[in-house]
Amino acid sequence: MTTPTDSSPVGGIPLSPRVILHVTGEDRVRFLNGQVTNDVRNIPEGACLYAAVLNAKGKLDSVCHIRATVDGFLIDAHPSRQDSLLARLDRYLIADEVTLSDVSDQWHLTHLLGIPADDPRLCLPSGTLVHENDRYGCPGLDLLSPSALDIPEDLLIGDDALESFRISQGVPAWPSELTPGLLAPEAGLDQNAISYEKGCYLGQEVISRVKRAGKTNRHLVLLEVPAHSALTPFLNDDQPAGEITSVSTASIGNTALALGFRSRKFETNAEFQLPDGKGSVKVLRRLA
Secondary structure, eight states: OOOOTSOOOOOEEEEEEOOEEESSTTTTTHHTTTTTSSSSGGOOOTTTTEEEOOTTOOOOEEEEEEEEOEEEEEEEEEEHHHHHHHHHHHEEEEEEEEOEEGGGGOOOEEEEEEOOTTTTTTTOOOTTTEEEEOOTOOOOEEESSSSSSOOGGGGGGOOOHHHHHHHHHEEHHHHHHHTOOOGGGTGGGTTTTSSSSOOOOOTTHHHHHHHHHTTEEEEEEEEEEEOOSSSOEEETTTEEEEEEEEOOOOOOETTEEEEEEEEEGGGTTOOEEEOOOEEEEEEEEEOO
């Protein structure tokens, strides 16, 4: 495993509860490949594949991490997609030799940053599955275990530290930046969650048109905002120009890092105003 960046936290992150779906059956590869944006035929052994699930209009329904197992695929997604993800996949299951099972109550998901799965401070339950996954923008490990992993307190990565790291890495998350109805390229998902070579999948025509056009109506950006800023729109000469979607709790003096979306109309502008004179917003980097 490659060493994470120097600024990354080190330890374990309990991610459960998560939606965990098991996809089995002879047609599982063909079926799943027609439902997600990435190519499940190319999942590296011992690793996870990041993918989006779209509706027929090419808009986002969910994002998920997929790993291959001996008898199928295990998919994890945000717990808010508990009912919708299974229903969305099942809707297009017609004559396929495929079984979809919700096994969320059978697995616990933990992510490790900067430590190996065989770290002596961890005691992995029998049957734990280990897969490489860069879900926070740097190399890490996903551990799916049949019971909750007992992580020593000094190895636990707190919610605030994790959120601040995620934002600094420019990684969009559900449901902050990633929401139903989003066009996946607006959040940069075309960089790591979309295959443009694999062929047909639900919503592909829309995604291909966006790629040909080379632009979206808005795009994800890394921002510098006043510390403790609210999640709010920002302005350019009193015109709506974008919105802040996540703010780091780790301040840098009087400022903090944030994620948000900037309107294409203002893509050459790097500084904006908050409503009611509450300060300015600076674009540090375009992420999509």
